[in-house]
Amino acid sequence: MERTIGGTDRPQAGGGRAPAHPETRIPESCPVVRMVTVRLNRRSLRGWHIRLLDQLGQRPDRRIRIAWTEDAGSLPPNAELLFRLEAAIHGLPRPGLATAAEPVALASYEAGPGAADGEIVLDLSEAPADPARAATWRLDFDGVPGEAGLLAALFGKRAPVAALRGPDGAPVAVGRLGAESHTVMLAAFEDYLARTITLIVAALDGARATRLPDGTEAPLQPGSPFDLGGLGVGRRAAEGLARQVARRLYALCFHRPQWRVGWRRLAGPDLIDLRRHPEGGWIDLPDDGRRFYADPFAIARDGDVTLFVEEFDYRRGKGVISAVRFAADGPQGRPEPVLELETHLSYPFVFEADGQVWMIPESHASGTIDLYRATAFPRGWVHERVLVDGVVASDATLLHHGGRWWLFATVRAGGGSYSDTLHLWHALDFRGPWIPHRRNPVLIDVGSARAAGAIVERDGALIRPVQDCRGGYGAALGLARILRLDEGGYAQQVETRLEPGAAWPGSRLHMLSAAGGFEFIDGSRPARPRLLG
Structure with missing residues (x-):
């Protein structure tokens, strides 16, 4: 049993026997993807992107290249301050998966336009889709593209569902992510990022589940509204997330149960019965x-x-x-x-x-x-x-x-x-x-x-x-x-x-x-x- 840094989340109401759900689909063996173009935002590159590319490149039969975008990142500017403060208070190692990285770290990967036969574009950029690339997988968290979906899930005290979606929006691979601490945002954020890497690598290696074990679909669609204190996607949502980060900066605390x-x-039926x-x-x-x-x-x-x-x-x-x-x-x-x-x-x-x-x-x-x-x-x-x-x-x-x-x-x-x-x-x-x-x-x-x-x-x-x-x-x-x-x-x-x-x-x-x-x-x-x- 691990001791976590935090643990103040309240239990949800409910219990008892759950209604029957459709059986989790076990997909047939999917082929390994041999050619991957990873679309990244040059202005919001992080340590987890570096680690992902390192893991993807461990297959000698796979070719990796990069396509860059220049859009603004989805996280509010004060998120980086929150991460640095939590790292200092709790002695968390840096640099880490959430640490900002420089594009020069990826200079060894080929960058270039164009498509190849059998290529998958793994789009992690949060930029508008490239219409010239049909075989594209886009990443979202609870239906929200980009890392803001992870931070929103943390403030919402829910376990986010990561989904890779094809061009038609249908899930290619899904997973419900976990974190050991729900009160130290940096620790949880990096836990989510680490498991996102696992999901992506497994999907490209041919191990894909398209629905969760309880039979539910990956929530929402990319760009759908999500709840940040009643705010929708867009500038008001970003402002709401920034306000929550600001409140967290003044309220760092933890609790151990x-x-x-x-x-x-x-003297009768046990808990299972x-x-x-x-x-x-x-x-x-x-x-x-x-x-x-x-x-x-x-x-x-x-x-x-x-x-x-x-x-x-x-x-x-x-x-x-x-x-x-x-x-x-x-x-x-x-x-x-x-x-x-x-x-x-x-x-x-x-x-x-x-x-x-x-x-x-x-x-x-x-x-x-x-x-x-x-x-x-x-x-x-x-x-x-x-x-x-x-x-x-x-x-x-x-x-x-x-x-x-x-x-x-x-x-x-x-x-x-x-x-x-x-x-x-x-x-x-x-x-x-x-x-x-x-x-x-x-x-x-x-x-x-x-x-x-x-x-x-x-x-x-x-x-x-x-x-x-x-x-x-x-x-x-x-x-x-x-x-x-x-x-x-x-x-x-x-x-x-x-x-x-x-x-x-x-x-x-x-x-x-x-x-x-x-x-x-x-x-x-x-x-x-x-x-x-």
Whole structure:
């Protein structure tokens, strides 16, 4: 579980079983685009354009060239001041994806007019379309061309939908973008830009989804009105966005939620069957104010139920994995540390296989996904092997299905959010070797990519708990039905969204786990003073 810089977004109303949506279309294999002309605005070039071109050029069989425009950028002039101030206050690295760049950085790319057979024009310029170029993909965010759409989404507290559209306005590729912080605008803005690069590269490599997993279309059309305090597209909209940036410059602040774990005995349907909070509510796993507990994973073994959690001690400033045994009347004592490393640990995915107990804790700072084995359960964890190397992965979750093992994890590649890009691997044995799914990333959606617990089989269907981070990290819990899982593709459909409320007060509902007649969730409660002594 990541700690974010911010987290003040309010949950949206709703919940319960969602209406049925059309199945997310899994497109047939699209050809790789070999010739790309990238149309850029010379006056609003940024670091993310440089990184995009670097990634596009990594294919030796692809030719990249640039066409320049000279139009004014869509961001208000004071946005750059906001970014510089936030970078200084929060110690964010610069230069970054949002930093202004000079055209000389792209001197190695061929620039020139004219078209070539099989060429795609990737238009990122915000200028009027070039009628001489028919095969053009234009980028918009929530239907608004240019980076102003991203900033508008941040002020509107919504997860933006990025869309590449063809000449007829129909989506070529879409993705709902995520950000780890919704209160530090620069951090969120760069998260969105990083995932936009992922979307564009995947689309040009032939991996394209034209609608979101919940069945909705990419919103609006380029140039359609959008809401900035009641203002429409044009000068008044730009002025409204500039005013919001100005207010933000005077109101820089952040808030960290206080996390907790809730539990209950199962005397009837569980949350997956109920699709709502239980009538009796939840009992908090107590803490002493010097630490919090999160990421509950329960396992039943030899007649006992053991709950594993992330324990975050404020004095140490990092997470460790702790465990506590549950009896009929609840926890027997307090969670005690069972695994601690130099790096922060969370999401202790615990499972039993081959007569032993195994754990895959999240430690994204190591750049690996690691497997541990218990030698004196629930203690005595020893490192067994690296499952996947060279990856910044969150919340790795295993599933045995169809005669093979599947590994789910959200991957942060080239910056961006930890929560919006789902990758899969498959293997004949849970120890590996693990083979990346050929369609990775199989999903870009901050509303349903990141895992929220173990996948459960129910009435012949696979139900995947997911984090809905559109309102911030861990804002709501989704239940997604897996529609397709094979070497050729992946699809899921979110059926239910559960939020905090009277039965679970606070602003976050983050994870779900059950075992041995107990059910567990976690989330946040109103802030309280921290005891550090």
